Amino acid sequence: MDFDKLLSRMQELRDLSGLVGLACWDQETYLPPKAEPARASQLATLQGLYHERLTDPALGALLDEAGASGNLTADQKAMVRVLRWERDRAVKVPTALVRALAEAQSQGVATWREARKKNDFTVFRPALERLLRIRREQGDALGHGGERYDALLEAYEPGMRVARLTPVLDALKQKLVPMVRTLTERPPPRPVFAGKRFDPDRQWRFCLKLLGDMGFDLDAGRLDKSVHPFTGGSHARDVRLTLRLDEKNPLPAIFGAIHEGGHGLFEQGYSEEHFRTPIAAAPSMGLHESQSRLWENVVGRGRAFWGHYFPALQAELPEGLGDVSPDEFYAAVNRVERSLIRVEADEVTYNLHIVLRYELELALIRGDLPLDQLPGEWNRRMGALVGVTPKDDLTGVLQDIHWAFGELGYFPTYALGNLYSASLWNAAKREVSGLEVGIGRGALLPLRDWLREKIHRQGFRTSAEERITAVTGHGLTDTDFVEYLKGKYSALYGVAL
Amino acid sequence: MDFDKLLSRMQELRDLSGLVGLACWDQETYLPPKAEPARASQLATLQGLYHERLTDPALGALLDEAGASGNLTADQKAMVRVLRWERDRAVKVPTALVRALAEAQSQGVATWREARKKNDFTVFRPALERLLRIRREQGDALGHGGERYDALLEAYEPGMRVARLTPVLDALKQKLVPMVRTLTERPPPRPVFAGKRFDPDRQWRFCLKLLGDMGFDLDAGRLDKSVHPFTGGSHARDVRLTLRLDEKNPLPAIFGAIHEGGHGLFEQGYSEEHFRTPIAAAPSMGLHESQSRLWENVVGRGRAFWGHYFPALQAELPEGLGDVSPDEFYAAVNRVERSLIRVEADEVTYNLHIVLRYELELALIRGDLPLDQLPGEWNRRMGALVGVTPKDDLTGVLQDIHWAFGELGYFPTYALGNLYSASLWNAAKREVSGLEVGIGRGALLPLRDWLREKIHRQGFRTSAEERITAVTGHGLTDTDFVEYLKGKYSALYGVAL
Numbered sequence: 001m002d003f004d005k006l007l008s009r010m011q012e013l014r015d016l017s018g019l020v021g022l023a024c025w026d027q028e029t030y031l032p033p034k035a036e037p038a039r040a041s042q043l044a045t046l047q048g049l050y051h052e053r054l055t056d057p058a059l060g061a062l063l064d065e066a067g068a069s070g071n072l073t074a075d076q077k078a079m080v081r082v083l084r085w086e087r088d089r090a091v092k093v094p095t096a097l098v099r100a101l102a103e104a105q106s107q108g109v110a111t112w113r114e115a116r117k118k119n120d121f122t123v124f125r126p127a128l129e130r131l132l133r134i135r136r137e138q139g140d141a142l143g144h145g146g147e148r149y150d151a152l153l154e155a156y157e158p159g160m161r162v163a164r165l166t167p168v169l170d171a172l173k174q175k176l177v178p179m180v181r182t183l184t185e186r187p188p189p190r191p192v193f194a195g196k197r198f199d200p201d202r203q204w205r206f207c208l209k210l211l212g213d214m215g216f217d218l219d220a221g222r223l224d225k226s227v228h229p230f231t232g233g234s235h236a237r238d239v240r241l242t243l244r245l246d247e248k249n250p251l252p253a254i255f256g257a258i259h260e261g262g263h264g265l266f267e268q269g270y271s272e273e274h275f276r277t278p279i280a281a282a283p284s285m286g287l288h289e290s291q292s293r294l295w296e297n298v299v300g301r302g303r304a305f306w307g308h309y310f311p312a313l314q315a316e317l318p319e320g321l322g323d324v325s326p327d328e329f330y331a332a333v334n335r336v337e338r339s340l341i342r343v344e345a346d347e348v349t350y351n352l353h354i355v356l357r358y359e360l361e362l363a364l365i366r367g368d369l370p371l372d373q374l375p376g377e378w379n380r381r382m383g384a385l386v387g388v389t390p391k392d393d394l395t396g397v398l399q400d401i402h403w404a405f406g407e408l409g410y411f412p413t414y415a416l417g418n419l420y421s422a423s424l425w426n427a428a429k430r431e432v433s434g435l436e437v438g439i440g441r442g443a444l445l446p447l448r449d450w451l452r453e454k455i456h457r458q459g460f461r462t463s464a465e466e467r468i469t470a471v472t473g474h475g476l477t478d479t480d481f482v483e484y485l486k487g488k489y490s491a492l493y494g495v496a497l
Numbered sequence: 498m499d500f501d502k503l504l505s506r507m508q509e510l511r512d513l514s515g516l517v518g519l520a521c522w523d524q525e526t527y528l529p530p531k532a533e534p535a536r537a538s539q540l541a542t543l544q545g546l547y548h549e550r551l552t553d554p555a556l557g558a559l560l561d562e563a564g565a566s567g568n569l570t571a572d573q574k575a576m577v578r579v580l581r582w583e584r585d586r587a588v589k590v591p592t593a594l595v596r597a598l599a600e601a602q603s604q605g606v607a608t609w610r611e612a613r614k615k616n617d618f619t620v621f622r623p624a625l626e627r628l629l630r631i632r633r634e635q636g637d638a639l640g641h642g643g644e645r646y647d648a649l650l651e652a653y654e655p656g657m658r659v660a661r662l663t664p665v666l667d668a669l670k671q672k673l674v675p676m677v678r679t680l681t682e683r684p685p686p687r688p689v690f691a692g693k694r695f696d697p698d699r700q701w702r703f704c705l706k707l708l709g710d711m712g713f714d715l716d717a718g719r720l721d722k723s724v725h726p727f728t729g730g731s732h733a734r735d736v737r738l739t740l741r742l743d744e745k746n747p748l749p750a751i752f753g754a755i756h757e758g759g760h761g762l763f764e765q766g767y768s769e770e771h772f773r774t775p776i777a778a779a780p781s782m783g784l785h786e787s788q789s790r791l792w793e794n795v796v797g798r799g800r801a802f803w804g805h806y807f808p809a810l811q812a813e814l815p816e817g818l819g820d821v822s823p824d825e826f827y828a829a830v831n832r833v834e835r836s837l838i839r840v841e842a843d844e845v846t847y848n849l850h851i852v853l854r855y856e857l858e859l860a861l862i863r864g865d866l867p868l869d870q871l872p873g874e875w876n877r878r879m880g881a882l883v884g885v886t887p888k889d890d891l892t893g894v895l896q897d898i899h900w901a902f903g904e905l906g907y908f909p910t911y912a913l914g915n916l917y918s919a920s921l922w923n924a925a926k927r928e929v930s931g932l933e934v935g936i937g938r939g940a941l942l943p944l945r946d947w948l949r950e951k952i953h954r955q956g957f958r959t960s961a962e963e964r965i966t967a968v969t970g971h972g973l974t975d976t977d978f979v980e981y982l983k984g985k986y987s988a989l990y991g992v993a994l
Binding site for chain 2: 030037044219220236238239
C-alpha cells in the first residue's frame with residue numbers, strides 16, 4: 001500500500017485543524033471586537049472544509065485499503081485506527097444534524113448569557129431542551145450498546161463507558177463526602193490575600209519563570225492574556241497558553257500558568273515523527289487534564305514546591321506577601337471549603353462538583369430528568385454532596401458554559417484527570433529517584449522528562465486507560481487519588497482522615 | 498439566476514483568503530520561531546485549497562451562468578467580472594508551473610539571503626535565472642498581446658500595460674533627473690536626529706494618536722510590531738498594521754504608521770454590502786499605494802501637518818527633539834539625497850529607484866538583458882538616474898526581496914501610487930473646502946471621508962485608472978506629481994525648479 005497518499009490527507013487535515021486552532025486563539029486574544037462576525041464566518045468555512053475533507057469517500061477508500069494492507073508499521077496502524085475512528089463518527093451524523101447542532105450551540109450560548117444576566121434558568125431552558133434533543137439524536141446516530149451517553153462521552157474520552165465510570169465515581173463520592181465534612185469542621189487557614197495588591201507585571205514574570213522551569217519551550221509556544229485561560233495553538237511547535245492577571249489575587253495567574261503549562265507540555269511533547277498525523281494528539285481529554293492537574297495540584301500546590309518557590313514569589317510581590325510565611329501560603333492555597341462554584345473549588349471538593357454534573361447530565365441524556373426539575377435537583381444534590389445550597393441559578397445550574405455549547409459528556413474528564421494524576425504521581429515517585437527532593441530544589445525537569453517519555457511522546461497510539469495501565473500497572477481507580485488527599489490533608493489540617 | 502449559490506462560493510473564497518491573511522500576519526508578529534516550518538505547511542495547505550476552490554469547474558459553470566444572466570445588479574456584475582478575471586488567470590497556469598514557482602520562490606528567498614550575507618550576486622543568480630524562466634513561461638501561459646511583461650503586471654495592476662506605462666515613466670524620469678541635481682546642489686538641512694534617543698513607548702503612543710486622528714478604527718483593526726512593517730489582517734473589520742520602533746530614530750515609526758494607516762483606511766473603507774465578495778478589494782496595488790503615499794508624503798511630510806503635530810511630538814520626545822524647531826523638523830523629514838537604498842529614499846528620488854527597476858525587469862522578462870550583466874547595468878543606471886553608484890551588490894542589485902519571490906511587475910505600482918496620490922490630492926483640494934487649513938489644525942477626517950467616498954467604498958467595481966479618471970477628471974499622468982514636487986521643494990530649498 002502506498003501510505004504517502006493517505007499521509008498527505010492526514011497532513012492536510014492536521015493543517016486545517018491547526019488553522020482552526022490559530023483562529024480560535026486569535027479570537028480570544030487579539031481579534032478586534034468588530035471582527036467577531038467575520039471570524040465566526042471564517043471559522044464556519046474552515047470547519048466546514050475540514051468536515052468535507054474528513055468525510056470525503058476517497059479518504060474512506062484509502063483507509064479501507066490501509067486497513068487491509070499487511071505491511072503497515074505499528075504507528076501507521078495507529079494513525080489509520082484513529083483517523084478511521086474520527087471519520088466514522090463524522091460520517092454517521094447527518095449533515096442536517098451537524099448544522100442543527102451548530103445553530104443550537106450559538107443560540108444556546110446566547111440565551112445562556114441572557115439567562116445569566118437575568119439570573120433565571122427558564123430563559124435558557126428552551127435552548128437547552130433543543131440541544132438535549134439534538135445531542136440525543138446524535139448519540140443514537142453514532143450508535144451505542146444501549147447507553148446513549150456512551151456515544152457522547154466517546155468524543156472526549158474514547159473507550160470510556162458509563163458502566164466503567166459510574167462505579168469509580170460512586171466509590172469516590174462515598175469517600176469524599178465525609179472527608180469534606182471532617183476538613184471543613186477544622187479551623188480554616190488564615191486568609192492572606194485579602195485587601196492587598198499584587199503587581200501584574202511581576203505576576204507575569206513569575207509565571208514565565210515557572211513555565212521555563214517546567215520545561216515549557218517558549219520558542220515553540222507563547223504566553224498571552226485572555227479573559228478565560230486556555231491552551232491552544234496550531235501545532236506541537238506552536239503551543240499557546242493564556243493567563244488572566246488579577247491585581248487583587250496572584251493565585252489565578254500562578255495556578256493558571258502551572259495548569260496550562262501542564263497542558264502545554266503535553267502538546268509540545270508529541271513525537272516529532274508523529275507531527276501532522278492523527279496520533280500527535282492526546283488519547284483523551286481526561287489524560288490531557290491529568291497533566292494539568294498533576295502539575296497544578298500535586299506538584300504546584302505541594303509543600304516541597306513552595307519550599308523552593310515561595311521566597312522568589314515573595315521577592316516579586318513584597319507588598320502583597322511580605323508578611324506571609326511559606327506555611328501560611330501553603331495552607332492558603334490548599335484551603336478546603338464548602339463552596340458553590342466549580343472553577344474556584346479546592347482539590348478535595350472539586351470532584352464532587354463533577355459527580356453532581358455527571359449524574360445530572362446522564363439523567364438528562366437518558367431522559368430521566370425533566371428540565372424544569374433541573375435547577376431544583378442541582379441545588380438539592382449540591383447540598384447533599386458539598387454541604388452548601390445555591391440561592392440562585394447563577395451560582396447553581398447556570399454557572400458553567402459547557403451545556404450551553406451542548407457539551408454533555410465533557411465534565412467527567414475533569415474527574416478522570418484528577419484520578420489519573422494521582423496514579424501517575426505514584427508511578428513517577430517510584431521510577432524517578434529523588435523526585436520530591438528535587439522539586440523542593442526547583443528541579444522540575446525530571447518529572448517533565450518522565451511524563452514526556454511515558455505519556456506525551458506516546459500520543460494517541462493507545463487509549464488513555466491503556467496508557468495509564470501501561471505506565472502505572474493498573475487502570476482507572478479512585479484509590480491513588482483518595483490516598484493522596486488523605487496524606488496531604490490529614491497533615492495539613494492535623495486530623496485523621 | 499440564483500445568485501446566492503455563486504455568492505456563497507465567493508464568501509468561502511474570501512474567508513479562506515482572510516485566514517491566509519491571519520496566518521501571514523501571525524507569522525510576522527507572534528509566531529514562535531520553532532513553528533516556522535509548521536506555519537509554512539499550514540499556509541501551503543490553505544493556499545492549495547483556495548486554488549482548488551477557485552479553479553473548481555463548478556465555479557466556472559456558475560460564473561458562466563451569471564455572465565449570461567440578464568438580471569444582475571451593477572455590483573453583482575462587477576463581482577462576477579472580478580472573480581472571473583481571477584479564476585481565468587488561475588486556470589490558465591498549469592498546476593506543475595504553480596508548484597515549480599512555489600519551489601523556486603522558497604529557493605529564491607533562501608539564496609537571496611545567502612547572497613546578501615556574502616555580498617555576492619552570483620550566489621543568487623541561478624535561482625533568479627530559474628525564477629525568470631518560470632515567470633516568462635507563466636506570462637506566456639496567461640497570454641498577452643506580444644508584451645509578456647503585461648501578463649505579469651496584470652496581477653498587480655489590472656488593466657495597466659507597458660505601452661501605457663513606459664511613456665509616463667519616461668517623461669517623469671526626464672523631469673526628475675535635473676530636479677534631483679538642482680536640489681542636491683543646495684546645502685542640505687541640518688541633521689537633527691543623530692546621536693539622540695527616542696523613547697519607543699512614547700513613539701508608539703504618538704503613532705496610535707496619529708492613527709486615531711486619521712480615522713483608523715482600532716476596534717476594527719490593530720497595531721503591532723514587526724521587523725518589516727506591513728498592512729494585513731483577515732477582513733475589513735480586522736485590519737492589522739505593524740510598525741518597527743527604532744530608539745535612535747523616530748521617523749520609521751511615524752511615517753510607517755501614517756503609511757500603513759493609509760493602507761489600513763482603504764481596507765476598512767470597503768462598502769459593507771461588498772464584504773466577503775471579490776469587490777471588497779482595491780482594484781490595484783498602485784491605487785492602494787496611492788493611499789499610503791498620499792497620507793505619508795503629501796499629508797504627513799507637509800508643513801501644515803507638522804505645524805499642528807510637531808508640538809505634540811516634541812512633548813512626547815523631549816530628549817530627542819527639545820532643541821529642534823518645527824521648520825528644522827519639516828526640512829529634515831524632506832531632505833533630498835542621492836542615496837542608494839530605495840526604502841530610505843526621499844519622495845523626489847524615489848521614483849527614479851522605481852524607473853531603474855522597471856526598466857531592468859522589463860528587459861529581463863523580454864530577454865534583452867543577460868543576467869550576468871544585471872549588477873553592472875544596475876550600477877551604471879543608478880549613476881545616470883540618481884547620480885550615485887553602488888560599490889557592492891548589497892547596496893545595489895541585492896537590496897530588495899521582490900525578485901527573490903519572483904515578483905516581477907510589482908515595482909511600477911509604487912510609482913503609480915505616487916503619481917495617483919498627487920492627482921487625488923489636487924482633486925481633494927478642489928472638492929473639500931478648507932482641506933489644508935483643517936490639516937493644519939489636526940483635522941484629518943475630512944480627507945479620510947472624501948477618500949472613503951471616492952475611492953475606498955468603490956472597491957474593485959472598476960479598474961484603478963477608471964476610478965482615478967472618475968475622481969480626478971483625467972487618467973494616469975506625471976503632471977500633478979511633478980507640479981506637487983516643484984511647489985513643495987522650490988519653497989523648501991529656496992530654488993527655482
